[in-house]
Structures are given as structure tokens and as C-alpha cells.
Amino acid sequence: MVAEWPLSPATTLGSSVRAKGTFLEIRARLPAPLRKLLHIESRVLTLRLPEGVNADVQAAAAIVSKAMRDIENLPVIPREAEDILTISSGERHRWLKDGRLQSAGTRTVKLRGRARKITFHVFDPRHIEDVLDRDLVTIWREEDAATAAENRQRAAARAALKRAQKKGRDAVDKRDEEEAGSKLRGWEDFESDGLLR
Numbered sequence: 001m002v003a004e005w006p007l008s009p010a011t012t013l014g015s016s017v018r019a020k021g022t023f024l025e026i027r028a029r030l031p032a033p034l035r036k037l038l039h040i041e042s043r044v045l046t047l048r049l050p051e052g053v054n055a056d057v058q059a060a061a062a063i064v065s066k067a068m069r070d071i072e073n074l075p076v077i078p079r080e081a082e083d084i085l086t087i088s089s090g091e092r093h094r095w096l097k098d099g100r101l102q103s104a105g106t107r108t109v110k111l112r113g114r115a116r117k118i119t120f121h122v123f124d125p126r127h128i129e130d131v132l133d134r135d136l137v138t139i140w141r142e143e144d145a146a147t148a149a150e151n152r153q154r155a156a157a158r159a160a161l162k163r164a165q166k167k168g169r170d171a172v173d174k175r176d177e178e179e180a181g182s183k184l185r186g187w188e189d190f191e192s193d194g195l196l197r
């Protein structure tokens with residue numbers, strides 16, 4: 001082992017997904033031959049040099065130390081936000097759309113093995129921490145439940161009104177058909193011939 005850097009609770013925000021994301025972000029900053037030397041175990045980053053491997057570990061240690069200085073300000077990606085706040089992706093999308101969950105910008109990445117790039121919103125770690133501390137998720141869920149109940153009541157009222165209107169139209173249509181049936185074309189001629197007597 002050459003060096004180790006513990007990840008603070010302010011960095012991970014209590015999430016193992018965030019810890020893993022932080023590790024991947026720091027590892028991506030290392031040169032390709034040195035990336036396999038960096039490991040994470042129980043929220044501690046360790047730089048290990050296996051026996052017989054000749055690598056510039058001091059340069060790697062310097063890169064990791066520099067990255068660790070501002071790691072607490074690393075934007076929170078969507079899957080980390082979902083894990084920290086224990087929310088579903090549907091809730092994240094809904095709250096992001098209506099402005100309750102505030103985006104800190106977007107990030108575009110090209111995943112290995114995929115031709116297209118993907119773009120997603122990232123979040124400020126202080127905002128996520130504030131949402132967590134004030135337990136806004138519970139409040140937002142209660143608001144969403146109340147809104148959903150109101151929407152269900154409105155939909156039921158609209159459906160009942162539509163059924164009543166249709167029932168009324170059907171009754172009027174039936175009456176019109178009966179009246180139209182009694183007034184056949186040529187009925188007067190038939191009646192004038194005296195065949196109904």
C-alpha cells in the first residue's frame with residue numbers, strides 16, 4: 001500500500017453509490033496504466049503497488065491528492081441522488097420537471113460500447129444535502145399523493161358526467177327513432193286508400 005484517502009461523510013452523503021461514483025471519477029483522472037492501482041474498500045481509497053510492477057506511483061498519489069481537495073463539490077449524478085434521497089427515477093424526473101429538485105447543469109458522457117452519447121442532469125451536493133436534512137422528500141410525496149387524489153376525483157366526476165350525458169343522448173335518440181318510425185314516407189297515401197279501416 002502506498003497511500004490511502006478516506007472519503008468523508010460530506011463527500012459520500014451516506015451513500016455507497018456516491019462513494020463508488022467518487023472512486024470512478026478520481027480513477028478516471030489517472031493515466032490509463034495507473035488506474036488499476038487505485039481501489040476502494042469501505043469508503044477508503046487506497047493506492048496499491050503490486051510486487052514486480054514498475055509504475056510512477058508518486059505521480060498517481062499526487063493526482064489523487066489534488067482531486068481529493070475539491071471532491072466534496074463533485075456534482076451528484078442521478079443514480080447517486082436516487083440512492084441518497086431514496087427516491088425512484090420517476091419521482092426524480094417529476095420533481096426535476098416541476099422545479100422542486102434543482103439541476104446544477106447537464107453532463108454528457110459516452111458510455112463504453114455505445115455509439116451515442118447520453119446527457120443527464122447533475123445536482124449540487126449542497127442542494128441534495130439540504131433536501132435530505134429538511135426531509136423534503138416526505139413533504140413532496142404527501143403533496144403528490146394529495147394531487148393524485150384530487151386528479152382521481154376530477155376524473156371520476158368527468159366520467160360520471162360523460163355517462164349521464166350519453167344516457168340522456170341515448171334516451172333522446174330512442175325517442176326520435178320511435179317518432180320517425182311512426183311517420184313513414186307514403187303513410188298518408190296508405191291511409192287515404194282506406195286500408196287502415
